[in-house]
Amino acid sequence: MVTPKSSLLFPILLTIALLSLSTCHAHKEATIRELRIAFKENRVNSRQLVEFYLGEIKKLNSVLKGVLEVNPNALYEADRADRERAANVPRSLAGLHGIPVLLKDSIATKDKLNTTSGSFALLGSVVPRDAGIVSKLRKSGAIILGKATLSEWSNFRSLSAPTGWSPRGGQGKNPYVLSATPCGSSSGPAISVAANMVAVSIGTETDGSILCPASFNSVVGIKPTVGLTSRAGVIPVSPSLDTVEPICRTVSDAVYVLEAIVGLDYNDRDATKKTSQYIPYGGYTQFLKLDGLKGKRIGVVRNPFFMFSNRSNLHQVFENHLQTLRYKGAILIDNLEIKGLNAIFNATASGEAAVAIAEFKIAINAYLKSLITSPVRSLADIITFNNKYSDLEKVKNFGQEIFLAAEATNGIGDLEKAAIANMARLTREGYETTMGENRLDAVVTPGADISPVLAIGGFPAISVPAAYNDKGVPVGICFSGLKGSEPTLIEISYGFEQATNVRKMPTFLP
Numbered sequence: 341m342v343t344p345k346s347s348l349l350f351p352i353l354l355t356i357a358l359l360s361l362s363t364c365h366a367h368k369e370a371t372i373r374e375l376r377i378a379f380k381e382n383r384v385n386s387r388q389l390v391e392f393y394l395g396e397i398k399k400l401n402s403v404l405k406g407v408l409e410v411n412p413n414a415l416y417e418a419d420r421a422d423r424e425r426a427a428n429v430p431r432s433l434a435g436l437h438g439i440p441v442l443l444k445d446s447i448a449t450k451d452k453l454n455t456t457s458g459s460f461a462l463l464g465s466v467v468p469r470d471a472g473i474v475s476k477l478r479k480s481g482a483i484i485l486g487k488a489t490l491s492e493w494s495n496f497r498s499l500s501a502p503t504g505w506s507p508r509g510g511q512g513k514n515p516y517v518l519s520a521t522p523c524g525s526s527s528g529p530a531i532s533v534a535a536n537m538v539a540v541s542i543g544t545e546t547d548g549s550i551l552c553p554a555s556f557n558s559v560v561g562i563k564p565t566v567g568l569t570s571r572a573g574v575i576p577v578s579p580s581l582d583t584v585e586p587i588c589r590t591v592s593d594a595v596y597v598l599e600a601i602v603g604l605d606y607n608d609r610d611a612t613k614k615t616s617q618y619i620p621y622g623g624y625t626q627f628l629k630l631d632g633l634k635g636k637r638i639g640v641v642r643n644p645f646f647m648f649s650n651r652s653n654l655h656q657v658f659e660n661h662l663q664t665l666r667y668k669g670a671i672l673i674d675n676l677e678i679k680g681l682n683a684i685f686n687a688t689a690s691g692e693a694a695v696a697i698a699e700f701k702i703a704i705n706a707y708l709k710s711l712i713t714s715p716v717r718s719l720a721d722i723i724t725f726n727n728k729y730s731d732l733e734k735v736k737n738f739g740q741e742i743f744l745a746a747e748a749t750n751g752i753g754d755l756e757k758a759a760i761a762n763m764a765r766l767t768r769e770g771y772e773t774t775m776g777e778n779r780l781d782a783v784v785t786p787g788a789d790i791s792p793v794l795a796i797g798g799f800p801a802i803s804v805p806a807a808y809n810d811k812g813v814p815v816g817i818c819f820s821g822l823k824g825s826e827p828t829l830i831e832i833s834y835g836f837e838q839a840t841n842v843r844k845m846p847t848f849l850p
């Protein structure tokens with residue numbers, strides 16, 4: 341994972357990036373909306389689009405390491421989409437028809453792609469079926485372009501494992517500042533859309549795994565209410581916290597993808613059924629409104645979230661953003677507090693750690709058991725695998741203390757039940773009370789620091805590009821809300837994005 345040559349690579353990479361911009365201007369950072377119009381007017385077809393992205397992957401991925409595997413059937417799927425469009429079949433009107441999508445390597449596909457969470461332990465495993473959200477993507481006409489890199493096992497193996505690194509994928513790089521963290525665990529999806537190696541992507545979050553890479557790679561991440569998107573066929577961490585979600589360059593792209601993947605799935609039945617009440621009639625795109633900020637009550641929790649170093653430019657940038665929100669009609673309720681943050685930010689004290697490791701053991705064992713074939717069949721097998729190959733560079737052992745702690749658990753007992761009750765209490769007394777007492781539509785915070793609050797509550801959030809620090813590293817702004825508040829969060833995020841337009845293309849700085 342050490343890359344002593346990064347300063348040497350920089351000029352090469354920059355030349356490549358500039359070249360690719362000048363030669364491929366036609367497809368430069370197209371949005372889903374633009375692509376749909378271009379398809380309709382025969383200015384581009386899906387085959388050309390897939391060829392373009394495959395070319396970009398070839399040029400950029402050896403340095404950025406955002407893509408783990410390319411789908412050998414992608415061009416075939418593109419040709420099929422082009423034929424369907426030419427024949428005007430009903431499917432060609434679906435929201436993502438002919439649009440290439442990249443999936444985090446923890447999301448199962450029943451095709452030639454592997455699903456491994458970045459680990460060699462799962463290489464060669466055969467999944468029983470597409471993940472629930474993959475079925476929905478295919479129904480919506482999407483082309484599966486490939487699998488994206490990630491922090492191995494979604495960052496749930498060891499605290500000392502580097503973020504954005506996996507044995508199979510190597511170290512993912514931040515396309516803005518190569519030496520900066522891409523953040524994880526959905527690093528590859530964020531890197532890949534940021535550098536335009538694909539149109540849109542899908543990641544997963546347990547606690548911060550979408551919001552943080554979205555923030556660091558200057559892209560948009562929508563973390564939906566837990567259960568709104570099916571987790572079936574996704575290599576799990578903790579089912580009561582896990583979500584599956586879009587990472588894209590614009591709010592509108594992310595909303596198109598969200599619309600395609602929400603809803604009932606019989607393989608994640610309880611959660612998707614319970615949350616289906618939140619899906620608005622007519623879908624989510626109706627909330628992409630230019631005046632979406634008007635009348636929205638947004639809470640500003642300065643302590644501890646707005647505590648910028650006084651040497652940083654970010655203080656002023658975020659003050660300006662708050663001013664823009666007001667100017668666009670939002671009502672800001674300033675200097676609010678969320679009670680119990682000290683406990684919430686300490687996963688041991690909140691109970692999040694106890695619940696996550698116990699659920700992980702149950703859920704990963706169930707996932708491994710469901711596979712048609714697999715080199716490993718239990719968490720214990722993975723631990724043995726890691727021990728056996730720990731001396732190999734490609735399996736490099738950064739420790740596996742989280743796995744060991746999980747293996748030592750024994751279901752959901754008294755300790756875990758108390759932890760679940762404690763998380764519910766912290767959520768009620770903290771975030772829900774702040775929202776309720778101030779009649780808020782959303783809370784605004786910089787970066788992804790609020791993620792544990794949202795994780796233990798199962799709450800949704802949207803991260804939008806907001807700033808670049810003095811070194812050029814991106815920082816996002818996060819709008820969060822209560823369960824089912826996606827429509828409001830979309831209005832606010834889209835309003836903010838359209839008013840500020842902060843996102844720039846990657847700079848590839850060393």
Ligand SMILES: *[C@@H]1O[C@H](CO)[C@@H](O)[C@H](O)[C@H]1NC(C)=O
Pocket residue numbers: 409410411412452453454463464
């Ligand atoms: C999946 O892994 C196998 C090795 O087991 C490899 O031969 C194959 O190329 C991989 N598939 C893709 C699409 O990269």
Ligand SMILES: *[C@@H]1O[C@H](CO)[C@@H](O)[C@H](O)[C@H]1NC(C)=O
Pocket residue numbers: 650651
């Ligand atoms: C920044 O903060 C430190 C410590 O709070 C203070 O000593 C220093 O004077 C501040 N610098 C500026 C430029 O405000």
Ligand SMILES: *[C@@H]1O[C@H](CO)[C@@H](O)[C@H](O)[C@H]1NC(C)=O
Pocket residue numbers: 686688689
């Ligand atoms: C986190 O909470 C645990 C249990 O309440 C406590 O023992 C530990 O010291 C806390 N850690 C920190 C860094 O405050």
